Amino acid sequence: MNRRSRTLRHGLTYLVLGIAAAYAIFPLLWVVLTSLKNNRDAIASADRAFDFTPTWSNYSGLFDNPAFLSAALTSFIVTVAATALVVVIATLGGYAFARLRLPGRRTLASLMVIVQVIPIIVLVIPLFRIVSEVGLYDRSLPLVLIMTGLNIPFATWLMLAFFRSSPVEIEEAAAIDGASRFQLFRQVLIPIVAPGMATAAIFTAIEVWNAFLVPLVLGQSEAQTLTVYASQFITYQEINWGPLCATAVLIFAPIVLFVLALQRPLVKGITTGSVK
Amino acid sequence: MSAAPPAGAVDVHRPGRADTTPPARRPRLVASLRALGYVSPIWVFVLAVGIVPTGYAVWMSLTEQTLTAPYPAFVGLDNYVQAVFTAQFAGALGVTLIFVLAGLITQFVVGYLLAVCLHQQLRGFRIARTILLIPMLLTPAVVGLTWNFMFNPDLGVVQAIQGVFGIHANWLADPTLARLLVVMVDSWMNVPFVMLLVAAGMTSLPEEPIEAAAIDGAGWWKTTRYVVLPMLRPVLVITLLVRCVDIARIFDHIFTTTQGGPGTATQSVTLEAYNSTFQFFQFGHGAAIALALALIMFPVYFLYVRLTKI
Numbered sequence: 161m162n163r164r165s166r167t168l169r170h171g172l173t174y175l176v177l178g179i180a181a182a183y184a185i186f187p188l189l190w191v192v193l194t195s196l197k198n199n200r201d202a203i204a205s206a207d208r209a210f211d212f213t214p215t216w217s218n219y220s221g222l223f224d225n226p227a228f229l230s231a232a233l234t235s236f237i238v239t240v241a242a243t244a245l246v247v248v249i250a251t252l253g254g255y256a257f258a259r260l261r262l263p264g265r266r267t268l269a270s271l272m273v274i275v276q277v278i279p280i281i282v283l284v285i286p287l288f289r290i291v292s293e294v295g296l297y298d299r300s301l302p303l304v305l306i307m308t309g310l311n312i313p314f315a316t317w318l319m320l321a322f323f324r325s326s327p328v329e330i331e332e333a334a335a336i337d338g339a340s341r342f343q344l345f346r347q348v349l350i351p352i353v354a355p356g357m358a359t360a361a362i363f364t365a366i367e368v369w370n371a372f373l374v375p376l377v378l379g380q381s382e383a384q385t386l387t388v389y390a391s392q393f394i395t396y397q398e399i400n401w402g403p404l405c406a407t408a409v410l411i412f413a414p415i416v417l418f419v420l421a422l423q424r425p426l427v428k429g430i431t432t433g434s435v436k
Numbered sequence: 437m438s439a440a441p442p443a444g445a446v447d448v449h450r451p452g453r454a455d456t457t458p459p460a461r462r463p464r465l466v467a468s469l470r471a472l473g474y475v476s477p478i479w480v481f482v483l484a485v486g487i488v489p490t491g492y493a494v495w496m497s498l499t500e501q502t503l504t505a506p507y508p509a510f511v512g513l514d515n516y517v518q519a520v521f522t523a524q525f526a527g528a529l530g531v532t533l534i535f536v537l538a539g540l541i542t543q544f545v546v547g548y549l550l551a552v553c554l555h556q557q558l559r560g561f562r563i564a565r566t567i568l569l570i571p572m573l574l575t576p577a578v579v580g581l582t583w584n585f586m587f588n589p590d591l592g593v594v595q596a597i598q599g600v601f602g603i604h605a606n607w608l609a610d611p612t613l614a615r616l617l618v619v620m621v622d623s624w625m626n627v628p629f630v631m632l633l634v635a636a637g638m639t640s641l642p643e644e645p646i647e648a649a650a651i652d653g654a655g656w657w658k659t660t661r662y663v664v665l666p667m668l669r670p671v672l673v674i675t676l677l678v679r680c681v682d683i684a685r686i687f688d689h690i691f692t693t694t695q696g697g698p699g700t701a702t703q704s705v706t707l708e709a710y711n712s713t714f715q716f717f718q719f720g721h722g723a724a725i726a727l728a729l730a731l732i733m734f735p736v737y738f739l740y741v742r743l744t745k746i
Binding site: 169170173174176177178180181183184185187188190191194203249252253255256257260261262263264268270271272273274275277278279280281282283285286287288289290305306308309310312313316366369370372373376377387390391393394401404405407408411412415416418419420423426427430431 | 464467468470471472474475477478479481482483484485486487488489490492493496546549550553554556558561562563564565566567568569570571573574575576577578579581582583584585586588590591593624627628629632633636681684685687688691692695705706709710713714719722723726727729730733736737740741744
């Protein structure tokens with residue numbers, strides 16, 4: 161390949177990637193920009209987009225708003241609790257799938273895939289009835305349990321892949337040395353698959369944090385999550401775009417930080433969990 | 437991910453090598469029971485969150501389940517007749533199909549193109565990858581809100597940009613444009629997903645056939661068509677199925693952009709089931725609509741289970 165066509169190819173590649181990156185980032189920058197405007201500037205025509213005095217008032221307004229704080233707390237608690245449950249359950253399950261003679265392996269695997277692919281609406285309609293019947297409507301507990309159940313399959317496949325890719329010989333050596341099962345798990349296996357557990361935790365946390373349909377149906381006020389809180393800005397009356405954009409920024413912020421800090425395990429997790 | 441997590445496509449049937457239980461000392465039964473113990477929480481959750489609700493949904497779809505009828509009566513297939521074999525359901529199904537087809541085409545064409553660009557691994561490509569990774573992990577419902585804002589007919593930035601070209605289309609009020617908007621939002625989030633999986637697939641391809649094609653004088657298109665794409669097929673098929681399953685149950689960002697409107701122009705099947713259930717309190721209708729979607733998707737699920745060797 162001669163030099164001119166090489167230069168052309170590189171130029172084109174950079175052009176395409178540049179356009180794609182700009183397209184990917186633009187909506188986010190626009191939301192951040194709007195979140196720093198007062199109500200008058202936020203609804204001003206877009207050709208005066210940069211003609212404003214930045215203000216933190218939208219953010220301070222949210223932090224003075226009990227409904228927002230309650231939603232943030234609910235989202236945080238549900239995310240942390242479901243993630244912890246999923247990681248423990250998926251680590252044990254991934255180990256059993258990868259290493260043990262497991263009766264009913266095929267049946268369980270098929271049921272797990274059903275949970276992964278079934279439209280959530282099929283589950284959420286009866287779950288609403290069940291949760292209301294047992295008097296847990298609008299509480300955090302059912303949100304935690306349902307989000308845990310929905311996220312177990314993916315995390316388990318991820319852990320299964322991580323156990324598969326770790327050498328069996330270390331475990332065999334530990335077993336020969338007379339390590340108990342607990343010691344084996346605690347001192348040999350956990351350190352080996354710790355990166356896998358971290359990856360499973362990140363993905364589960366993002367999924368639970370992002371969840372919308374389940375909390376929309378099961379928690380309207382007491383157990384309202386941030387996603388449901390944000391969706392309620394859209395009304396038929398006036399929409400307060402400034403506070404809405406500030407809310408969006410606060411919901412996006414932890415995810416963006418995760419991506420910036422942990423892109424390697426994220427890329428590995430997406431590709432391992434999906435196509436292997 | 438948008439999106440529901442990509443499913444695990446790992447072969448769970450390869451028998452577990454090296455069960456570290458010494459077989460001579462422990463009887464098989466104990467080992468099996470222990471293994472079951474390890475997966476017992478999964479059984480509990482899968483049954484409680486997946487299987488029992490699905491069974492309950494089937495029962496709900498066969499009974500009269502309104503707020504005015506506290507003791508549900510068995511009504512056979514009435515709910516299906518009233519809610520599924522209707523023009524409205526056909527419309528929702530058609531809209532969903534449009535989203536699936538338009539979304540898949542957009543996401544695979546653009547995602548493949550971007551994967552090719554990333555795969556050159558030119559200096560600085562990781563910066564582009566990092567930026568492109570962000571949309572696919574963001575909250576779909578809230579992404580919908582931000583696009584709703586950008587496309588607002590009174591003060592949105594899109595209004596201002598198209599105004600420069602003398603266009604004054606109202607994206608949220610025009611049926612075709614509203615559908616296009618839904619596909620755009622879905623693709624904004626999921627083009628990066630396709631890109632990432634295809635790029636990972638490309639990295640793991642053997643070099644020799646591609647080099648051989650180049651030596652034989654095949655151009656980029658011929659190499660792609662006859663060498664790269666066939667080798668990428670397993671990756672492409674799985675990615676396609678994951679996206680197909682995901683778009684077919686599309687809900688979150690429609691709910692916060694068009695809310696199914698204008699009229700029912702963007703009302704997907706999930707949205708219709710949601711409205712029947714939680715706006716009109718026709719639980720039987722909602723369950724029937726939701727189950728109809730699951731039934732229609734069954735061949736895709738079947739293919740998915742087969743291909744992931746589960």
